[in-house]
Amino acid sequence: MGQIMLKKSGHTGILQITRPQALNALSREIVDEMAWILEKVQEDRDIRVLVIYNEKNFAAGADIKGMIGCGREEARAFVFAPVFQKLADLPIPTIAAIEGYALGGGMELALACDIRIAAEDAKLGFPEINLGIMPGAGGTIRAPRLIGEAKAKEMIFTGSGVDARTALAIGLVNRVVPPDVLWKTAEEMAQRLAQKAPLALAAAKKTIEAGLRAGSVEAGVAVETEAWAGLFETKDQKEGMNAFVEKRKPVFRGK
């Protein structure tokens, strides 16, 4: 039976890993299938937000048992990084709803999402150093961007995880909620985002990424100006502004 699945609820896609006996550790099969599912998500214009939610534990890392015997080339063949990049590049908002452990490759999976909501019992970290390796699926790049170089180095060098409150304080997660309302909080956020103009969301996401990579503020702002102006060619821009003038709620169609 598959250990990863995609469900749909309204305009929300829900990606779920179901390998509880291994704390949802990410096997090659799971990540290979994730690549395929992400392609489906990208093609499905009806999905406006993606939530990754794995019950009890987000993911306790890549599958250690499947990696032990790897040499350099076999390790490289664990195609985590391109799949997580595919997730990061989706033109829709993505939310990681984190319960329990989000470690190693699991932490990197959460980092490839746009928003992270953690349950109070979540434990997040990069224990790779304790296995004689280091993060290899975007962790050394995305963590410093998010929480700064010093905190990222501390987490990656020590391998010590942080609890949800600390994760919130250092900016690793957006919100912390009691475990029993984690799903509801993520679902509400997804529903809220699903009502926004999809093309404007996609443009904002792309522009933020471009800005983070731009060599200067000016270069980033130039990209922003183009993306911003381009939105005036969309029906949703007319709808949003007309709705404001007519004092009604806009209905965005992604056109």
Ligand code: DAK
């Ligand atoms: N892999 C495989 N199995 C795992 C696992 C993992 N990462 N984490 C847990 N499990 C399994 C355990 O082996 C155990 O299975 P059985 O022994 O019962 O068969 C079951 O899940 C329950 O775990 P525990 O008995 O250990 O549960 P505890 O509550 O006592 O401890 C724990 C929970 C999360 C503290 C502990 O399980 C733990 O330390 N797990 C390992 C965490 C870890 O080191 N994660 C990082 C893995 S390295 C790549 C890019 C990136 C990566 C790889 C490649 N390329 C681009 C090539 C990423 C690497 C990693 O993530």
